[in-house]
Amino acid sequence: xxxxxxxxxxxxxxxxxxxxxxxxxxxxxxxxxxxxxxxxxxxxxxxxxxxxxxxxxxxxxxxxxxxxxxxxxxxxxxxxxxxxxxxxxxxxxxxxxxxxxxxxxxxxxxx
Amino acid sequence: xxxxxxxxxxxxxxxxxxxxxxxxxxxxxxxxxxxxxxxxxxxxxxxxxxxxxxxxxxxxxxxxxxxxxxxxxxxxxxxxxxxxxxxxxxxxxxxxxxxxxxxxxxxxxxxxxx
Numbered sequence: 509x510x511x512x513x514x515x516x517x518x519x520x521x522x523x524x525x526x527x528x529x530x531x532x533x534x535x536x537x538x539x540x541x542x543x544x545x546x547x548x549x550x551x552x553x554x555x556x557x558x559x560x561x562x563x564x565x566x567x568x569x570x571x572x573x574x575x576x577x578x579x580x581x582x583x584x585x586x587x588x589x590x591x592x593x594x595x596x597x598x599x600x601x602x603x604x605x606x607x608x609x610x611x612x613x614x615x616x617x618x619x
Numbered sequence: 620x621x622x623x624x625x626x627x628x629x630x631x632x633x634x635x636x637x638x639x640x641x642x643x644x645x646x647x648x649x650x651x652x653x654x655x656x657x658x659x660x661x662x663x664x665x666x667x668x669x670x671x672x673x674x675x676x677x678x679x680x681x682x683x684x685x686x687x688x689x690x691x692x693x694x695x696x697x698x699x700x701x702x703x704x705x706x707x708x709x710x711x712x713x714x715x716x717x718x719x720x721x722x723x724x725x726x727x728x729x730x731x732x733x
Contacts, residue, residue: 542721544721550726550727551709551724551725551726552662552709553724554721554723557721593660595662597721606664606667606675607664607722609661609662609663611659611660611661612660
């Protein structure tokens with residue numbers, strides 16, 4: 509089983525739709541969680557950190573469920589510019605401080 | 620005002636050659652990394668340095684050798700390049716040793732070995 513698993517998609521949604529991605533992790537000692545966004549042929553960019561209490565940034569909401577060991581990302585009112593690959597990242601201080609990247613979920617928002 | 624800059628952006632070279640990629644960050648971060656993203660887009664850590672000290676050294680061929688002259692610079696030297704080394708190499712930095720605040724990535728070096 510992979511340490512961090514994501515549904516690769518692709519998710520194809522119309523503009524204005526709400527879409528959600530999940531990411532599961534296997535290391536229960538994981539402590540830091542992030543969502544990154546990677547556009548085609550570009551570097552990954554930090555989208556948001558994920559906190560236990562959940563956090564929101566505009567149209568984006570991230571949640572953490574430690575009991576079930578998953579994090580989620582919800583995008584409301586999708587825009588064409590949201591089309592990208594979304595990477596889930598999990599960091600465990602017991603894993604020599606290494607972060608593990610998921611393989612990404614591809615989102616395409618269509619007009 | 621680039622935060623993490625890598626050079627070169629593109630590198631095309633023949634098998635067997637030796638090449639270097641350079642990375643510099645002006646964020647004042649303590650920790651720098653090299654990541655490899657292969658053709659299937661999987662991102663895997665290779666090395667990490669914290670204040671010039673090697674702290675993560677994944678299982679990569681010893682043809683790959685990182686060097687950190689100071690905490691703002693991390694270079695990657697690759698000897699005897701092979702076709703399988705073709706990938707995008709990303710440099711990244713973070714504040715602190717445990718990446719609690721996430722990474723800032725450079726724009727990547729697209730290496731093609733022919």
